[in-house]
Amino acid sequence: MQSIFDLGLPGMEFNGPRIVIIGGVAAGATAAxxxxxxxxxxxxxxxxxxxxxxxxxxxxxxxxxxxxQKRSSLVLQTPEGFFSRYRVDVRLNTEATAIDREARVVExxxxxxxxxxxxxxxxxxxxxxxxxxxxxxxxxEGLDGPQVFRMWTIPDMDGVHSRIEQAAPESALVVxxxxxxxxxxxxxxxxxxxxxxxEATPTLMPPADTEFGLRIAQSLRASGAQVITGxxxxxxxxxxxxxxxTAHLSDGREIPADIVLVAAGVRPNTELxxxxxxxxxxxxxxxxxxxxxxxxxxxxxxxxxxxxxxxxDGRRVRVPLAGPANRQGRIAAINAVGGSARYxxxxxxxxxxxxxxxxxxxxxxxxxxxxxxxxxxxxxxxxGSHAGYYPGATTLSLKLVYNKADHRLLGAQAFGAEGxxxxxxxxxxxxxxxxxxxxxxxxxxxxxxxxxxxxxxLNMAAFAALNDLSGYSPAISATELPVARATMLDxxxxxxxxxxxxxxxxxxxxxxxxxxxxxxxxxxRILVLSRDGxxxxxxxxxxxxxxxxxxxxxxxxxxxxxxxxx
Numbered sequence: 001m002q003s004i005f006d007l008g009l010p011g012m013e014f015n016g017p018r019i020v021i022i023g024g025v026a027a028g029a030t031a032a033x034x035x036x037x038x039x040x041x042x043x044x045x046x047x048x049x050x051x052x053x054x055x056x057x058x059x060x061x062x063x064x065x066x067x068x069q070k071r072s073s074l075v076l077q078t079p080e081g082f083f084s085r086y087r088v089d090v091r092l093n094t095e096a097t098a099i100d101r102e103a104r105v106v107e108x109x110x111x112x113x114x115x116x117x118x119x120x121x122x123x124x125x126x127x128x129x130x131x132x133x134x135x136x137x138x139x140x141e142g143l144d145g146p147q148v149f150r151m152w153t154i155p156d157m158d159g160v161h162s163r164i165e166q167a168a169p170e171s172a173l174v175v176x177x178x179x180x181x182x183x184x185x186x187x188x189x190x191x192x193x194x195x196x197x198x199e200a201t202p203t204l205m206p207p208a209d210t211e212f213g214l215r216i217a218q219s220l221r222a223s224g225a226q227v228i229t230g231x232x233x234x235x236x237x238x239x240x241x242x243x244x245x246t247a248h249l250s251d252g253r254e255i256p257a258d259i260v261l262v263a264a265g266v267r268p269n270t271e272l273x274x275x276x277x278x279x280x281x282x283x284x285x286x287x288x289x290x291x292x293x294x295x296x297x298x299x300x301x302x303x304x305x306x307x308x309x310x311x312x313d314g315r316r317v318r319v320p321l322a323g324p325a326n327r328q329g330r331i332a333a334i335n336a337v338g339g340s341a342r343y344x345x346x347x348x349x350x351x352x353x354x355x356x357x358x359x360x361x362x363x364x365x366x367x368x369x370x371x372x373x374x375x376x377x378x379x380x381x382x383x384g385s386h387a388g389y390y391p392g393a394t395t396l397s398l399k400l401v402y403n404k405a406d407h408r409l410l411g412a413q414a415f416g417a418e419g420x421x422x423x424x425x426x427x428x429x430x431x432x433x434x435x436x437x438x439x440x441x442x443x444x445x446x447x448x449x450x451x452x453x454x455x456x457x458l459n460m461a462a463f464a465a466l467n468d469l470s471g472y473s474p475a476i477s478a479t480e481l482p483v484a485r486a487t488m489l490d491x492x493x494x495x496x497x498x499x500x501x502x503x504x505x506x507x508x509x510x511x512x513x514x515x516x517x518x519x520x521x522x523x524x525r526i527l528v529l530s531r532d533g534x535x536x537x538x539x540x541x542x543x544x545x546x547x548x549x550x551x552x553x554x555x556x557x558x559x560x561x562x563x564x565x566x
Contacts (some may be wrong), residue, residue, distance in 0.1 A: 001322045014087075016041030019336050020106055022096045022272070023047070026322050027303030028130035029054035030329030031336070036086040039337045044088045047108060047123060049095040049468060052154050053079055058322050060157040064164070065187035074154060099127070099276040101296050118179075124335035126298055130329060131269040133304035138175070138264045138406065142236030147245045148260045151184050160184075164191055168482040169258030172196070173247050177204035177235050179352050181263035182216065186355060188261075189223050196226040196255050198233055198247075206443055207348070208413055209365045209399065210479070211380075211563040215415045219357045220495070226255070235261060266320050268305040281290065283307040285318045290342040292332045300336055302328035309345035312363050312410055312431060313372045319346040349428045351421045362425035363411030366401050375404040378477055379465035380556035382532040383457040385419035390449035394418055395532075397559070400427075400437070400461045404469060407436040419451075423458050437462045437469075464537065464555070473540050474528065474552040478560040486525040491539045494556070496531055500558060510535045517546055525550045533557040 019035050019042050021028045032046045046053060054077035062068045079090035091110065097119075098107040107128065110118045135150045137143060147169070149160045163169065172188035174181045177199030188195040197204070197220060203213025204227065205219075217227040228249070233249040236257060245255040268285045278294045281288040285307030292300045306319035306328070309494070319565070324346045334341040351360035369376040379400050384393040396416035402409050412421045412427035430440055441462035447454055467473035488505040490497050496509050508516050510530070520526060526548060530536035536553035542549035554561065 014041055014043045016043065017125040017337055018044070018123055019041045019126050019128070019333075020122055021130060023107070023132055023269075023303070023305075024050075024053040024090075024128035025055065025057060025130075025132060025511075026325040027132070027329035027332070027543075029082075029130070030326045031128050031130060031267060031302060031333040032082065032088045032090075033086050034330045035087060035337055038334060038339065042337060044086070046082070046088055046090045047094050047096055047106070047122075048090065048092050049273040050153060050155075050452040051092055053077060053082060053090050054094060055154050057152065058153070059245075060151050061183035061187045063157055064160050064184065065190040067190075071154075071158075074157075080130075096272055099299070099300070101270065101276055104298060124298070126300065127337055128329075128332045129273060129299065129301040129305065130325075130332075131272065131305050132325075133266040133268045134178075135262065136267050137262060138232070140175070140233050140236060142238070143262070145236055145238040145245070145260070147238050147258060148262060150262050150471045153182050160259070163259055164193075167243055167244070167258070169245075170194060171245070171256035171258045173198065173233070173245075173255065173257035173260045174263060175260065176263035176265065177201070177213075177216075177229070178206065178263060178265065179350070180356060181261065182220075183352060184261045185220065185225060186223075186353070188259075189225055189355070191221075193259070194226075194256065194295065195220075195224075196228065196247075196257070198231060198249065199227045200230070200232045202230050204229065205359065207350075207365060207368075208359070208361055209367060211399075211560065212359055212361075212397075212413050212415055214247040214563045215397070216359055217355075218355050219354045223355045228255075238559065243336045252549035266304065268318065268320075270305055273301070273305070276342045281307040281316055283316055283318045285316075287316075290344075291335045291340065292328055292343055293335065300332040308343065311345040311347050313374075314345075315372065317346075319348050320347075321348070321350060323349070331557075334462040347428055347431050348364075348549075349424065355413060357417055358420040359413075359415045360420050360423050361411065361413040363409070364401055365411055365413065366399075369401050369403075369410045374410060376410070377402050377465065377469065378555075379461050379468065379475065380477070380533070380560050381461045382556055382559045383459060383460055383465055384453060385457075386451050387414060387449035387453050392450075394459055395559070396420065396423070398423055398457045398461050398554075400440075400465055402437055402465060407438055407466070407469065409435055409437065409440060419457075422455070426458055430519070437465050441466060464533070469554075473537050473544070475533075475537075475555040476552050477555055478564060480556070481561070482529075483525065483527060485525050488521065489520065489526050489528045489539070491528060491535055492531050496558075500562070502529065502558075507531065510539050513542055515538055517543070517548075520548065522548050523550070526552070526555040529561070530557045532559050 032263040082088040094110040098549040172193040245257040303325040349362040401411040468475040489512040490505040
């Protein structure tokens with residue numbers, strides 16, 4: 001196959017390094033554009049095995065839902081556009097089948113529109129692998145049925161969209177409760193389908209802590225969806241005459257499934273790299289150094305197929321997210337043309353919309369921090385998204401994860417209707433700067449009543465965590481309950497406690513506590529409960545000053561407890 005660089009077109013004298021990029025979309029397309037901005041003489045060729053070189057894969061579910069009206073909006077760049085703006089030779093429907101590292105040649109197979117197949121070779125001075133990942137297809141009987149889809153490429157999206165339009169399904173099943181599965185579940189709900197989500201782990205969004213997975217499930221259920229966790233789909237059946245499908249679960253249950261979306265995880269596409277003798281790490285991703293070079297200095301890699309350094313603790317992990325992939329593509333391109341840029345690692349910052357709510361996280365979850373060996377502490381607060389006296393404030397739930405020894409922030413998670421991503425982005429910046437709780441408590445964040453409170457929820461969470469660490473106002477997580485031989489003191493108002501009573505609790509409203517402390521034993525372990533944790537903090541201080549040394553409040557109060565009661 002002849003290269004555009006050999007056509008002798010005016011203004012095209014490319015006598016610089018031969019840069020070959022395998023894979024488009026986020027990392028590969030970014031690398032191609034950046035390489036051209038670095039070097040006008042480079043011969044840049046981008047190989048893509050699919051029919052699209054650059055598209056917004058994160059936007060696919062929103063086209064199915066109807067939020068994105070124009071399909072063309074998802075196509076970010078075409079081969080013609082790449083050539084016109086960047087003078088990049090894009091070869092679609094072309095698969096790299098082998099790498100000859102000694103000769104620095106890539107073997108390619110191109111499938112033409114008429115079905116003919118052509119095999120050829122392409123030499124390189126620097127090779128960038130950006131082959132991404134592929135959806136995991138679990139061992140489910142009937143997975144090859146006409147009602148079964150995945151959501152990974154534009155043709156995948158087209159298939160789901162056409163199925164809804166033409167087959168008129170009544171029910172939808174989503175296998176997998178991660179980002180893609182949950183975003184597509186929302187799309188199905190918006191399209192009026194009776195939707196069920198099945199996740200094999202105990203809660204949705206497995207990277208998050210349990211309470212947030214439960215909150216996400218609550219949002220879906222409130223929109224009419226069914227959420228089933230801790231079970232798997234064992235068999236799918238489809239009746240071609242009626243157009244109706246059925247899913248069989250591991251507990252013997254059967255649920256309707258006229259259309260099925262499988263989103264059970266992502267595996268890195270490392271087959272080509274492995275066949276070339278490049279090292280694969282324990283996470284399953286391709287091993288690269290800080291310059292994103294593989295064991296072969298002439299071969300770099302970026303995106304979902306590589307393992308990277310987790311910035312919080314240095315562990316090598318895979319972070320299949322678009323943001324890191326774009327930055328890695330940029331750095332790989334700089335180094336491919338002779339630069340020495342370094343990739344410092346990923347925090348795993350992410351956000352997604354679940355109906356009218358938002359969930360976001362950055363850094364380590366509580367469970368990840370404990371697995372990493374930190375002396376892990378947590379603090380949960382439920383605060384207004386902005387000043388309570390300004391109309392429209394909603395409850396924002398925020399969790400900080402930190403190292404008790406040095407107070408360093410390790411991660412954060414948040415859930416709510418507004419202001420979620422703002423707080424997590426600040427937390428991500430704090431993680432990058434290795435800030436402590438003490439630093440976060442003193443952050444000078446912007447404030448006006450429509451946007452926040454004088455003390456932002458991040459400040460308040462840090463205050464509460466420091467109060468706990470110092471013993472000034474000790475707190476216990478809702479996950480640590482129940483506690484043996486402890487007295488539960490409910491300081492909510494009579495109205496609050498009557499609507500949601502706690503069996504066995506001693507009810508003394510906060511404003512009556514000073515006058516009724518004689519109803520409590522000073523040497524008893526007292527767990528103080530309020531609506532959201534703030535009033536119980538005040539009550540704990542009153543008890544401490546009155547000599548109740550074993551008083552502790554429940555962080556997050558009843559709002560946190562209710563997460564574990566659903």
